[in-house]
Amino acid sequence: MSERTHDGGVAVTAAPSPDESLPAADLAAKYGLAVSGARPSLVEYVRQLWGRRHFILAFSQAKLTAQYSQAKLGQLWQVATPLLNAAVYYAIFGLILDASRGMSHDTYVPFLVTGVFVFTFTQSSLMSGVRAISGNLGLVRALHFPRAALPISFSLQQLQQLLFSMIVVFLVVIGFGNYPRLSWLLILPALVLQFLFNTGLALIVARMGAKTPDLAQLMPFILRTWMYASGVMFSINHMLEGRPEWIVRVLQANPAAVYMDLMRYALIDGYGAVNLPPHVWALALGWAVVVFCGGFVYFWKAEERYGRG
Template sequence: MSQVLHTPPPTQAPAEDDLAALAARHGLSVSGARPSLPEYVRQLWDRRHFITAFATAKLTAQYSQAKLGQVWQVMTPLLNAAVYYFIFGVLIGTKHNVPDYVPFLVTGVFIWTFTQSSIMAGTRAISGHLGLVRALHFPRAALPISFALQQLQQLLFSMAALVVILLCFGVPVAASWLLAIPALVLQFTFNAGVSMIVARMGAKTPDLAQLMPFLLRTWMYASGVMFSISRTLEGRPEWIARLLQVNPAAVYIDLMRFALIDSFRAGSLPPHVWAAATGWAVAAGVGGFIYFWKAEETYGRG
């Protein structure tokens, strides 16, 4: 007689629902799981002191190896302005079309540098700090926001030099200077939002950091940093000037010029410029925050 061997049925792996129930019963949770949006906002607020301290530390360390130290915070945009003045103001002659051209130019360079540096820093916010992201648990949006805050702090240092330039070129102190405060708040919100967008993109595509300088340089030339958009494009189709004037970089530059330079009248601004500035800030700030939050679980993995 042949002996019939009865093999035991294969053991089935526990279902995912059973594993989830088992983990919940023992107080376990998914590592790095994305919290709800309100909870994410609360976590960010709880770490506001870390964000501020991190931004200040990065700003202090940025020029720690240079002999002039923090002086470069002011010298860098001033040297850029001097180069642009020679090329665009003297060689091309754009200064003849703009009253108070030096204050006009320096204001544009300082405000543009704020946006440019925030976006460049945001591009590497995750990919350039993987050790920190993988070692510590914190809302990752703290990194691009802190880099935008770092650039705001640098701009505030530079504003002291800007005020001196304005006074030296005969621009009087006026109550309109107070408009610079809401303008900077809106620009910071926009910059932080865009920084979060490029931070998520840069986390997956590190090559974005190599492409970004070319994109930003093109954006700068389209934003009227060195010339008046409306006067330079006289005789061209009006829609071209309108399109360039409502791009966010041009909007925030125009707002700051309107606030600080008395010869830059309201007629120099595109229609509804404050509404445009607010719209760009809300769209980029809220949209960029949600876009970044949705990939919270992926940062530092793979």
């Protein structure tokens, strides 16, 4: 196309491209373009996560190895920390406050140790989950991968740490006269359900922590309150004896208490079914499915916003 200029010359201009008249959405569709970092469908997101399963496992193992790399005792702190906590709780609650009421000494010590290790599993999963995005912004901004891989990796790291620590729990339980029996097989489904529950919570707090990093400072107070309400150091049944039944049932239905009670029931001879809430396995399954699925969808909905701003 040409046009005459003011001095009589002729200027040649390019003809407009056919694409210039197309809306941006149609232009992107024509050339197969997609928004960078756009959230995939839920099914596609699950498929991408499955494709990164080796990365998730390797990342969790690397984090576990590096966790105590600067300490002289190294990986022994995985066991020493909850054991020291159990010793402190035993001195305060078992000896001074007599929180072992209704239980013999040989039952209370395994009861306490099991509760501390199992609750620490949930506690550590949440503390690592709340920093999963905000504490790894360099990785999030540098690489393209489904962001849920990070909180899932941290939960898997805590599961591996608990499995290592369970050796000490077994030794303590056996040392107080509770020998292996068929009920010990219940440990496996209980741990699987607790892992799903922990992972769902980690996904929830990871999204919240990505937007509000100060949540990491508040989380220890929330977890400490949850611990005291979950019967880590005392039996809810015995401690609330004489109180309204509904209060006992509400506290027993607390997910942290449910998973601790299942582990105690499996491992400790003197901790019978009377200490468990009604329909305990239904509660354990319900908490795991609802929190994991809800947490996964809640995290996925903000996928395109992680690492921005």
